[in-house]
Amino acid sequence: MAKCCEQFMSGWHIKQCDRNATTEYEGNPYCKQHNPELRRMRDEESTRKWNEKREHEKKRKLIxxxxxxxxxxxxxxxxxxxxxxxxxxxxxxxxxxESENG
Ligand SMILES: [Zn+2]
Known part of the structure; x- marks a missing residue:
């Protein structure tokens, strides 16, 4: 199986991710963690959750x-x-x- 094509700095060296590529993005092999599309989705999801939490907290304080x-x-x-x-x-x-929170 192909290795993930993600490269990153490790000290002074460029290293390649040593996970097996289980996904593909624009023709390049990626592991699930480094796939740019999946990364973007994870970021959006965490932003959405964070906003939701902030909104909830704002309401709670007001009330x-x-x-x-x-x-x-x-x-x-x-x-x-x-x-x-x-x-x-x-x-x-x-x-x-309170019930939404629990
Ligand atoms: Zn990887």
Whole structure:
């Protein structure tokens, strides 16, 4: 079986990847790790996951902040009954995010 064609610096020498090539890209043999197409897909996937996580974290912080404010307002007796729905809604969102996380 052909070896992966990826070359990289190892100290002062250029080395070739010694894995067997199990994939091909633009006519060149590559192992799964060095195939540029698979690499790109891995990068995109990790970027997507990272963005998703960041987005989730942003929402969690916002809801946490809302919750603290509303809870304080409630403690001080400043919430009127019409605002209870807001309290419930934030509580709902909080639980929803927690379950998404787990
Ligand atoms: Zn390789």
């Amino acid at each position: 946490e902040a809302y919750w603290l404010v509303i809870d304080d307002l409630n403690d001080c007796g400043l919430l009127k009954s019409s605002e209870d729905t807001l309290l419930n809604r934030v509580d709902q969102l909080k639980k929803q995010l």
